[in-house]
Amino acid sequence: MAAEGKAIDALSQFELVPFMGALGESVRFSQSNAHMLLAFGLITALMMWGTAKRSIVPGRLQALAESGYEFVHGIVTGQVGDQGKRYFPFVFSIFMFVLFGNMIGLLPYAFTFTSHIAVTFALAALVFVVVTVVALAIHGTHFFSYFFPEGAPKALAPLIIPIEIISYLSRPISLSVRLFANMVAGHVMLKVFATFVVMIGSAAGVLGLIGAVLPMAMNVALVGFEILVAFLQAYVFAILTSIYLHDAVHLH
Amino acid sequence: MNERDDFERRLREARTRQGLDKPAEDAKGGLPPGPMGIGFRVGVELVSALVVGVGIGLLLDRWLGTKPWLFLLFFVAGAAAGIMNIYRLFNPRSGRKI
Numbered sequence: 001m002a003a004e005g006k007a008i009d010a011l012s013q014f015e016l017v018p019f020m021g022a023l024g025e026s027v028r029f030s031q032s033n034a035h036m037l038l039a040f041g042l043i044t045a046l047m048m049w050g051t052a053k054r055s056i057v058p059g060r061l062q063a064l065a066e067s068g069y070e071f072v073h074g075i076v077t078g079q080v081g082d083q084g085k086r087y088f089p090f091v092f093s094i095f096m097f098v099l100f101g102n103m104i105g106l107l108p109y110a111f112t113f114t115s116h117i118a119v120t121f122a123l124a125a126l127v128f129v130v131v132t133v134v135a136l137a138i139h140g141t142h143f144f145s146y147f148f149p150e151g152a153p154k155a156l157a158p159l160i161i162p163i164e165i166i167s168y169l170s171r172p173i174s175l176s177v178r179l180f181a182n183m184v185a186g187h188v189m190l191k192v193f194a195t196f197v198v199m200i201g202s203a204a205g206v207l208g209l210i211g212a213v214l215p216m217a218m219n220v221a222l223v224g225f226e227i228l229v230a231f232l233q234a235y236v237f238a239i240l241t242s243i244y245l246h247d248a249v250h251l252h
Numbered sequence: 253m254n255e256r257d258d259f260e261r262r263l264r265e266a267r268t269r270q271g272l273d274k275p276a277e278d279a280k281g282g283l284p285p286g287p288m289g290i291g292f293r294v295g296v297e298l299v300s301a302l303v304v305g306v307g308i309g310l311l312l313d314r315w316l317g318t319k320p321w322l323f324l325l326f327f328v329a330g331a332a333a334g335i336m337n338i339y340r341l342f343n344p345r346s347g348r349k350i
Contacts, residue, residue, distance in 0.1 A: 162326075166305045166333035167340075173300035174337070178293070232289075243344075 102230030305330015
């Protein structure tokens with residue numbers, strides 16, 4: 001697939017194919033959905049097994065589960081304050097789902113479901129709806145004062161309010177595009193350099209094999225970088241959700 | 253103060269001394285580290301507000317049949333919102349604990 005002809009085919013890795021042939025086709029179940037289920041299963045298994053033993057001195061699995069918990073707990077309470085604990089399960093679920101989606105996608109033969117804007121936008125829209133509902137539930141109609149900063153001159157209202165509303169509506173778009181673009185860019189780069197390895201390696205005998213080491217080394221570095229990006233994007237998604245929740249709870 | 257509280261307190265002091273307990277998130281509004289991360293973040297914020305502004309303008313134009321005036325108006329509003337997004341990125345609204 002990689003080096004058919006001489007073209008670099010970096011985008012076919014994002015194509016959706018039915019999972020398990022005709023069976024998946026009949027219920028429109030793609031490999032993307034299968035990986036989501038896998039991520040869900042792995043997260044559940046990690047949290048169930050990791051917390052089952054409840055040792056005072058945690059083993060490896062328990063330490064992993066606990067550090068994940070405490071990491072997100074720190075983000076939520078740090079941004080939203082003590083009232084934020086109510087929203088911890090929501091932010092934790094989102095964080096783990098994005099993190100596992102990004103990480104599973106780095107394994108060979110795996111598919112990155114966070115590289116599809118449909119998936120990331122669905123997540124971002126969920127965050128947007130939850131945040132808006134939380135703000136409306138806490139503040140009622142007072143929520144709409146969010147769109148007009150205190151102390152601004154009344155004459156500027158026709159100018160400020162549309163701009164504030166557009167800024168508010170742009171949140172799910174920036175949230176989803178950031179995750180989606182980072183994942184796509186990373187995987188395209190990996191594929192391009194991997195194709196270079198095959199192209200150079202098969203080109204000119206021994207000299208080609210020596211030359212192929214260069215893109216290979218680049219790819220090794222890129223995989224390390226992608227692990228960083230996978231974690232960082234999940235972190236950014238979680239912290240932005242917390243920041244939006246802070247705005248919803250405190251309204252200024 | 254019972255023994256356990258005393259232990260917790262001494263543990264906390266020891267951890268702070270060793271710099272293990274960092275004060276919670278000191279990053280500005282979740283800004284990613286590194287110039288590339290910040291640049292990408294700024295670009296996405298600017299473009300996404302512009303996209304929303306243009307989208308609203310086009311939809312209202314189609315609904316009210318005022319092509320192309322509302323599109324032009326909301327294009328400018330979207331650009332302003334994008335720049336405000338970036339301003340907020342570096343100077344968050346007051347009252348946010350960071």
